[in-house]
Amino acid sequence: xxxxxLSLLTGGxxxxxxxKLSKAFVTRVEADxxxxxxxxxxxxxxxxxxxxxxxxxxYFVEFxxxxxxxxxxxxxxxTGGAGYTYTYAVTDTQANEVTGTGxxxxxxxxxxxxxxxxxxGTVTVAVYLSGAGGDGLIVTDTATLVGYTGLLDTYSxxxxxxxxxxxxxxxxxxxxxxxxxxxxAEQDIAFVNNELDTAxxxxxxxxxxxxxxxxYDQSGSxxxxxxxxxxxxxxxxxxxSTILENGKAAVEFDNSSEYEKLIxxxxxDTYSxxxxxxxxxxxxxxxxxxxxxxxxxxxxNTSVNGKFELQFRDDNDTFIAVGxxxxxxxxxxxxxxxxxxxxxxxxxxxxxFNNTTTFTGLTGTPSATIPDSNxxxxxxxxxxxxxxxxxxxxxxxxxxxxxxxxxxxxDFYNIY
Amino acid sequence: MAYYTSTTKADLEAYNTSVxxxxxxxxxxxxxxxxxxxxxxxxxxxxxxxxYTAELTEExxxxxxxxxxxxxx
Numbered sequence: 001x002x003x004x005x006l007s008l009l010t011g012g013x014x015x016x017x018x019x020k021l022s023k024a025f026v027t028r029v030e031a032d033x034x035x036x037x038x039x040x041x042x043x044x045x046x047x048x049x050x051x052x053x054x055x056x057x058x059y060f061v062e063f064x065x066x067x068x069x070x071x072x073x074x075x076x077x078x079t080g081g082a083g084y085t086y087t088y089a090v091t092d093t094q095a096n097e098v099t100g101t102g103x104x105x106x107x108x109x110x111x112x113x114x115x116x117x118x119x120x121g122t123v124t125v126a127v128y129l130s131g132a133g134g135d136g137l138i139v140t141d142t143a144t145l146v147g148y149t150g151l152l153d154t155y156s157x158x159x160x161x162x163x164x165x166x167x168x169x170x171x172x173x174x175x176x177x178x179x180x181x182x183x184x185a186e187q188d189i190a191f192v193n194n195e196l197d198t199a200x201x202x203x204x205x206x207x208x209x210x211x212x213x214x215x216y217d218q219s220g221s222x223x224x225x226x227x228x229x230x231x232x233x234x235x236x237x238x239x240x241s242t243i244l245e246n247g248k249a250a251v252e253f254d255n256s257s258e259y260e261k262l263i264x265x266x267x268x269d270t271y272s273x274x275x276x277x278x279x280x281x282x283x284x285x286x287x288x289x290x291x292x293x294x295x296x297x298x299x300x301n302t303s304v305n306g307k308f309e310l311q312f313r314d315d316n317d318t319f320i321a322v323g324x325x326x327x328x329x330x331x332x333x334x335x336x337x338x339x340x341x342x343x344x345x346x347x348x349x350x351x352x353f354n355n356t357t358t359f360t361g362l363t364g365t366p367s368a369t370i371p372d373s374n375x376x377x378x379x380x381x382x383x384x385x386x387x388x389x390x391x392x393x394x395x396x397x398x399x400x401x402x403x404x405x406x407x408x409x410x411d412f413y414n415i416y
Numbered sequence: 417m418a419y420y421t422s423t424t425k426a427d428l429e430a431y432n433t434s435v436x437x438x439x440x441x442x443x444x445x446x447x448x449x450x451x452x453x454x455x456x457x458x459x460x461x462x463x464x465x466x467x468y469t470a471e472l473t474e475e476x477x478x479x480x481x482x483x484x485x486x487x488x489x
Binding site for chain 2: 177179183184185186213214226227228229230231232233256289381
């Protein structure tokens with residue numbers, strides 16, 4: 001595609017892209033006597049070039065492809081361009097931008113820009129070159145940014161999926177619903193740039209605490225995890241600040257109440273012995289009576305076969321139960337945020353810790369009684385004390401995808 | 417967090433109602449706390465709200481006997 005300046009020089013139609021000139025160039029254009037939102041800037045640039053005949057000219061910029069990803073490449077081309085300084089800005093439709101500068105090393109300069117902070121859709125790269133003769137024209141090109149692929153876009157079919165990042169680009173719902181402590185008002189919080197909208201969250205909390213009443217299911221199955229009892233709701237904002245773990249938003253559970261935390265429907269079958277894949281990201285902050293459970297399906301005050309639970313003891317003993325038996329028990333140090341998976345094919349159980357160590361065991365007896373709920377944060381006297389950022393269930397054996405799923409998660413959370 | 421205990425469940429329900437009324441929960445949230453029933457069927461407990469007091473027996477915590485579970489360990 002021809003750049004904007006080149007279109008004028010060749011007498012072609014004026015591209016409407018001039019209205020998309022980056023904020024990064026405002027100073028320069030206005031210093032030249034133009035305004036970035038008007039055709040005047042183009043004429044000013046032309047006049048500037050006329051009066052600065054030694055400024056670089058005859059160059060253009062183009063994206064490497066019509067559709068680019070988060071790591072986007074564009075090329076600046078100018079015969080004899082080596083040594084000129086280039087300045088660029090890539091802008092999305094919401095006026096977010098990524099800027100940079102460098103020096104041309106030859107006739108063609110390839111530049112790779114990190115567009116992960118831009119929203120998907122049309123993006124415009126604007127470039128000008130500078131040399132001893134002054135600044136050259138601003139030239140532009142456009143592409144379509146498809147910068148984000150959610151975990152569930154690639155590994156679909158989850159039965160329930162809870163996260164504070166967007167897991168599926170086709171999901172248009174909110175991330176969580178929260179209750180603020182100041183007046184108990186509630187509000188949905190969405191995603192911005194594929195992550196929890198912490199600005200809106202903190203604005204709503206207004207310096208107080210906020211608690212999660214609903215963690216929305218992104219799988220499309222409608223298995224939202226909810227808690228209608230105030231004292232059982234986990235915290236997401238503390239004194240106005242989003243709770244973070246390793247730099248990312250996290251839902252914090254404590255053991256101040258022994259009852260279940262966020263619960264979701266038993267339509268997600270964690271009890272019958274059917275194949276299941278479970279993946280979660282969490283950090284343990286403490287123990288109750290020496291134990292902490294990140295997930296359990298066993299109802300309170302009943303003895304139900306068919307347990308599915310992850311239970312950790314304060315001496316690093318790790319208990320993974322699938323069915324009415326202890327499937328795996330291993331000593332695993334867990335001082336930091338960690339990623340783990342439990343996969344059962346109906347007979348064999350695999351436990352993966354940080355995608356580096358795996359253990360195997362057997363499933364127990366399927367349940368004859370359907371548990372009345374699935375509980376994130378478990379329940380009883382061993383309720384979870386810690387932070388959870390993501391928890392996904394598949395009603396299938398995803399062992400062939402496990403490594404890639406865990407890599408996707410680690411790429412985002414930078415756990416190990 | 418402390419608990420109020422009673423052998424009269426209605427007393428704890430009344431406490432919960434008074435907290436709910438004072439806090440004005442709306443939306444997803446419907447109540448302050450869940451009343452815990454001891455397996456003996458005679459004793460009941462509810463989490464105490466820091467801002468609401470009642471003429472009830474206060475316990476610092478509830479023992480594990482309140483929450484019997486078929487633990488795997």
